[in-house]
Amino acid sequence: MRGIGEMARDGGLSVSALRFYDRAGVLAPAWVDPVSGYRWYEPGQLDEARLLARLRRAGMPLADIRLVLAGWAGRDTDLVRGLLQAHLRRLDLGLSAARGEFSTLRALLDHRETDPMTSLRTATATVRLSVPAPELAAALDAVRFAAGTDAELPMLGGILFDVEADELRLVATDRYRMAVAAVRTTGHDGPRTQVTVALPLADAMRALLTGQESVQLGVDGDRVTLESGDRQTSGRSIGHEFPDYRRLVHLPAGRRVRVGTAAFRRALEAGPVRAGETREPGGEPYDLSVLRVAADGTVIVCADGDDDQHHVAVNREFLVHALTAGARDELILELGAPTAPLAIRRPDDERTFSLLMPVRLED
Template sequence: MGSARGLRALLDHRENPMTSLRTAAARLSVPAPELAAALDTVRFAASTDAELPMLGGILFDIEGEELHVVATDRYRMAVAQARTTGHGGPRTQVVVPLPLADAMRALLTGEEAVQLAVDDDRVTLETGNRQTAGQSLGHEFPDYRRLVHLPAGRRAHVDTATFRQALETGPVRASETREQDGEPYDLSVFRVTENGSVIVCADGDDDQNNVAVNREFLLHALTAGARDELILELGAPTAPLAIRRPDDEGAFSLLMPVRLEN
């Protein structure tokens, strides 16, 4: 079995252009439920690798009336968006460290709009009489926009609960070893049939259309998808697997499959 190199290569800061962060002052309002949902959608994909400090946060990308939030650890990526009002300035991008992003999420319990402010390297969230603030990460972030419009692939609509149960109770392939920490992980192997259904494959099933992914990562992506039905989009065998929402394709996850060697 080969390693999951494709998404890492596309996002590797040593080899590819980074998002050029623009951290001019910005003030805007965001509906609390939308910002909460966006953070919940991407949080699982953020990196905890101390050797990749630029990925130890969530990118807030503010442009026009949209806020995109993005997280990646190079093995997976998640993108979500929320509506905003009040931002009339230039595009503003800032990487919010995970502790601050988590503190922000803890304040997003109501239905009202909250106030988000960026002042150079300081980020503040105000909701009612509560506030949390901190310094942004002083690092550039991989240019996620290069991956947003991947070539369309084969699509399969899945019932999330049914697919989750099939993954949790179904067979796994022999554990691989993660490059970043040397720990083993399990692979789930599945394929999309001609009628659009998804089959979790047994060991020994070597159909050329099989796709293998880190099972834990896929289960996390299903949870973050937060829908009863999700769409799996499969491109080339080495292309990222996209997990999309039927009603909101602005929010999605990408997972890099692991190449199976027969």
């Protein structure tokens, strides 16, 4: 018999993935210790685990994987071959359709780049404004965790500095979460200006913000500079358009619940989790926390079996990061529909908040 750790190592799956596939009825252990709950697998299940890992990397749905594994165990090679061929046909058709859509999108982009009425251009205005150092430091701390690291999406690998009237908004997103913070400014009376600051430069800026005085933020074309007394840091902005975040933050009102940050974080870290689907092909499943609002207005971390279509599932690690970035003893969780983002807000500052994309639970 193999323990779950040994099975994960030899089968090419993580421990959390094996737990997920057990709960999904795809690959159940041969025996579960009734006291510890530890899972044990028979030697013959190793081939099934390796097959499962390959099928998931190929993007086969779990419903079909169940049939493949059943056919594999019963030596029904015709069934297995048929399911593999059907999935390959779906992939070919999907790729053909995707190529057609991308061809149309490229044509639309070419038109947008050559049409002066619709072209999106990086701002080249010269802007200089004054920002209180503590407020800018707090704003950077509030959004830094949500910045992207995907090399294929360089426009998300930084923090948007959005200057309009007497306010500076900082925004970061990696597609699965978004954080927004606002800072009051003085000295700017020009048009709205946006620039995306790369994370290394944003971190260098944060290191300068150690005092209580105001600092000077300057934008000159694609160069961004922060001056604090006789110290300064500067660098080029990211030369890609940041998504229009304003279209993403206007959400239908959900149910607002005030939580004690430390206690709720402990409940998350010690509470039950479920393994979520991978976000990328071949990636590792991640821990989900499933939340519901009880009758007394408290937020409950749901255990297995406590299922309801109105519960909201989110990446637990992302939620813990958002609670830390909220930097308040109490925060407000705003839960809407299960398909709507979960909002984490400050009771005393509605302009600073985080959004977490919900995760659909596997049927």
